[in-house]
Amino acid sequence: MKIRVPMDSAAKALGADAVADAITAQAAARGVEVEIIRNGTRGMLWLEPLVEIDVNGVRMGFGPVAPEDVPALLDGKMNGLGPVEDLPFLANQTRLTFARCGVIDPLNLDDYQHHGGLAGLRRALEMTDEDIVAEVTASGLRGRGGAGFPTGIKWNTVREAEAAQKYIVCNADEGDSGTFADRMIMEGDPFTLIEGMAIAGLGVGATRGYVYLRSEYPDAIRVMRAAVKIAQAKGVLGPDVMGSGRAFDMEIREGAGAYVCGEETSLLNSLEGKRGVVRAKPPLPALEGFLGRPTVVNNVISLATVPVIFEKGAEHHASFGVGKSRGTITLQIAGNVKHGGLYETAFGVTLGGVVNDIGGGTASGRPVKAVQVGGPLGAYMPREKFDAPMGYEEFGAEGGLIGHAGLVVFDDTADMLQMARFAMEFCAVESCGKCTPCRIGAVRGVETIDRIAEGDADAAALLTDLCETMTDGSLCALGGFTPYPVMSALTNFPDDFAHRKEAAE
Amino acid sequence: MQPSAPAPSDPELRALISDHLHLEGPLLPMLHAIQRSFGYIPEAAMPLIADALNITRAELHGVISFYHDFRKAPAGRHIVKICRAEACQAVGGNALAQRTLEKLGVDWHGTTINGAVTVEPVYCLGMCACGPAAMVDDRVVARVDAARMDTLLAEVGA
């Protein structure tokens, strides 16, 4: 019997290891032979640990499974979910980047190849560097790390730069609350990222790569390190990539718990062993990046989407999406939500569609009050904005920020003044310290919001003014965008900033 | 479990340092390796690292103090990190954190009197669809409620 139990850290955090142990023990007690495969997660987190049993080649789902359920599971007495791939949450997705996640054994390179893996790299090895970059440009891929910068243009700058050594740096700092797509793919399909980085290396003429991976993800670090070792042993990485005579090798580097190190120049300083202070641009990292050399810095999902672009062609990727947002958005539906998880679909779905139709509303069953989109620097969107389409420009026009496409749902018990205060507090804790409006402004911001809470009538105007100063006077988006959550909370939920005052009167 | 801190010896430290000297940007990997061995960055390591990398001790201190992960004094035997970020707040993370701190009689970054546990805030563990989340040493736990937290704390002797 073939049984799959995810080794994704979210599944493990919900008890997957204990379930796998129970299956081994119970199967032995019954004298049944089982092969347990530790796959990645399918991304339906409310069903984890989601166990899949092969029945005549169809993967039948059971979940969430607790260790106590295992006897019934093995005796065929547990109620199942039916074929996993027929579950609407999964069946309705368009999985390009995440096509293999949850399907394959993450550390089995043969399994990876049977599902289309390395086809993109093989194709890229037959192409000139110029054609590789042109393919990425034609695909319309934009950076999934937050800024949405066209990946092809960035690569071309690095390609044209003259240097003895260039680098591909993968930004796996994923510090935004509400996001876990980077983690999920690194744990569930690590070779995709490796392949994407190798193609990037061929495209721009870089022979070395680094993944800067946050220390809060010990499982992802373990899986990525193991995958790199396998790729090296099998000749996918190294001095002679797949027998082509061309070199590309990479290393996994662990972050040290600083949110700001997700900002690309801070990340590069950190990688060099310095304080993670943000650098002024120019010079662009593309020209003077790691150790002052030309460097591509791309998010995990950007790079992990490259293989499928080369496997299926730029046209295929570009055929999905809306406006200038081509391809798929890897939504991470999080917070107080019934059906939380990873949902990959073409750009263009509406916010309300994601929260209500896909996410099923709140987990608490109470009305949705606000959705923070795009991490701690993203706006709190009220229900009135639920028609906003999720494309970079389209969502921006509604005052939102797609960022890394994480959505955190809050029910009506949320206190938006407290959320605004937290945004300022977070900025104060994580500021790199370079600009005064960010370093000091965020501290003043916390104090000013406390004054609002105490009923000070003038404090709201002061907060607005402070936010303007932060927006105008900050070098990076930590100081510059913290006003998004703060001001969106203040303008969209004025009652939460007034109630204490009225209660006091 | 955090490594119980034996007096770090120079040869051990030197070995950990020289293991990383071939890397491009060796400092962070070096500091992680030292902290993994001793549970913190011992004072005795400072001149050795500064020397090996040809940087000043002030620069080195600047780097260590910049990052939340590095500590210059031993922590409790176990480290419990509780997520304070928005997604966990949306499902009761604040109340869980508050209750835990009160139960242990410590504030953030504090260590219980018996030395068993240091409690640290963490901003996101990537468990945003199954919060509240916490991390006990290297193990992540999700959907933590009060009862689950009590069990975890009991396991680490808090």
Ligand SMILES: Cc1cc2nc3c(=O)[nH]c(=O)nc-3n(C[C@H](O)[C@H](O)[C@H](O)COP(=O)(O)O)c2cc1C
């Ligand atoms: C404070 C701050 C934090 C950031 N955190 C991340 C992060 O965790 N991951 C990421 O990919 N990009 C992050 N970014 C964006 C990066 O600076 C950069 O735009 C991105 O890595 C480029 O890759 P992409 O073009 O593939 O998106 C952050 C930016 C700022 C200002």
Ligand code: SF4
């Ligand atoms: S805005 Fe804040 S985090 Fe960004 S560079 Fe300025 S001080 Fe540093």
